[in-house]
Amino acid sequence: MTGFRTCPTTGFKIDLNADKLIKWNAVSAVIFLLIGGLFGILVALTRWPAVHILPPDLFYLALTAHGLDVLLVWIIFFEVALLYFASSVLLQCRIATPKMAWLAFILMWVGALMTNVAVLMGDSSVMFTSYVPMKAAPSFYLGIILFAVGALIACFIFFGTLVIAKQEKTYEGSIPLVTFGAMTAAIIAIFTIASGAIILIPTLLWSVGYVGSIDTVMYKVVWWAMGHSSQQINVSAHIACWYALAAILFGAKPLSEKVSRMAFFMYILFLQIASAHHLLVEPGLSSEYKIFNTSYALYLAVLGSMIHGLTVPGAVEAAQRAKGYNKGLFEWLRKAPWGNPSFSGFALSVVMFGFLGGISGVMMGTEQLNIIIHNTIYVPGHFHATVVTGTTLAFMAMSYWLVPVLWQKELVGAGMAKWQPYLFGIGMGLVATFQMGAGTLGVPRRHWDMNFADAMINYDFPAAANLMMAGNGIAAIIATVGGVIFLYNMVATILWGKPLQNAPKAEEEAVAAGPVAAHGSAGTMAVPGTFVLALIFLTAFILYYFVNWKYLASVWGLS
């Protein structure tokens, strides 16, 4: 049985099943962000040498739980909500097989709990990567597998819904760009989960004694086919959110459907292969393989991201200019709603994902440059920029719009919400920067004591490295405050928010402004402001890239 309600804010016809599923998946996501975030701050405080709050066994336990709960559980639950939103809501179509969707939901919860319990029991502190031959409890692997099966079902429901929408002609022409982005994410997800099954099922069997041994290099090659490609799910999903937010907040239309879709398509074609990022200093693999794989064949997927980096802000600029913010290069940007957390979160996400996450990622994914950062805390620095200031912040920005609209409640704590993206985003940006700085000085990742107090032989890191790790701790506290505000905003809105009075809101204005930008900027005003920003980005990229080659050239000869 399917029923629909009409959203008073947007006028969208929403399937009641999809409505519930989106809400429950989003709420589950937020719960695990809370749990994972708590572990995160404990880890950060332990890595602050003067604070050092956890003992070693609990530190490694907390780090394992942190990685799993945020990277896997928070992100994927939210992505499932997004998939249902981008299919069922945006196409105004009933969701395919809602019963299966609930099954997926339950599997994901059971899996997440099982793995968390295994970790909390203390005998599975193997990090979320669980490199063999280090062994976790069987329920650790089983939980991840169940969680992944749930996520896989959710992907199929997404595709099923697309098929239904096509058959029942709930829309005309092509699917919206945001749905296309979500589809990119779902396609990559299926590839990813298949890789995960190929490696985790034998590992589960090995952990219970049915399989004798697993080759350590082979494990990593296949594990990272899941682990790295799944990061491209996140990228596709959060870029879909960027486009959605640009549309919702500004009525922005993509500069060119063709270019934006092609950029997503490059992800599908090229991002799959990138597991070698994690294998660049590994034995047993040839340089030819490493170079081809790490560059996604000639960096064509990076090209995709650089295109979105222009077209997303470009779409905003075009829409703002169409509304008359035409003065100089940047009036469109100055007059943007910086006090609206949906916008500020989105803007910070675009900037930090590109400048901090993107540039560092390409640098460290270069075969030889990887030698000078592999497994240092530079690596967590990089991915906190991508998956936290990029993905997580974009999801938060999306939530600030989606939660009040779906629940039809007024945002509780709107005054604090104004500050949230700045606290969380800039705090996290600093976390990433300090970690990258410390990594450049050689500080290892996943390490309880960089001063080696209990070691037989000693090594002293430069004092600056200790300072950076203290800075990391302080920045982590700032980010945590931002995270807590987000959680409060969401939970309080859902529980105690006042019913939304549907006075005309920013989005409606935006929707009304939509047709003006029917051609994007094509033929009319170009987007010079965005273009200048893009050139600044490229300059920073080139400089940073070659500085690192120079640094590499100064170390011992290796051949």
Next chain:
Amino acid sequence: MAIFPPPQRVWWNEPVEKSEVFWVSIALIWALIMFFMMPYWHLTGEQNLSNEAYRTTPDAFGAKVEAMVDQYKVREEGDTGVPVVRPPAGSDVYMLARLWEWYPVLEFEKGETYRLHLSSMDWQHGFSLQPENINIQIHPNYDMVVTMTPTSTGEFGVVCNEFCGVGHHTMVGKIYVVDKK
């Protein structure tokens, strides 16, 4: 708008804005430059991993380490009992990783080249030479050969930077580099 189907049904024929075409072109050129930097560095750079590696076993590798220690041990490291080994320049040198130590301590001469073999006796470990910041992943059953030419003298730490259990943070080794006599 990106949340609605494209207004033009035939969106793939719409003109593309000039700055977009321009940006795609320079981004593509930059992508190609970055790609060709890697093979270029293999040809001209001084820092490349050879990826020379062999299958081995902990026993076989351990035996080679011991043989080298017996032959070239020069002293012990402080009061740790860990041997310091000074192998001849140009030779095959062995260092093993195990829970939770790097064994033995090595002494190299600046400007000489050594074929350093690295392998693990148990789990994976991370060979992280500080403060040079050279980082190499160490696997059990793989003998990774890195041909190394120290270009500076002093005491260098070998930190483990692959998580290897609850004593991971106590796993530190050492390499000395001295001037040629």
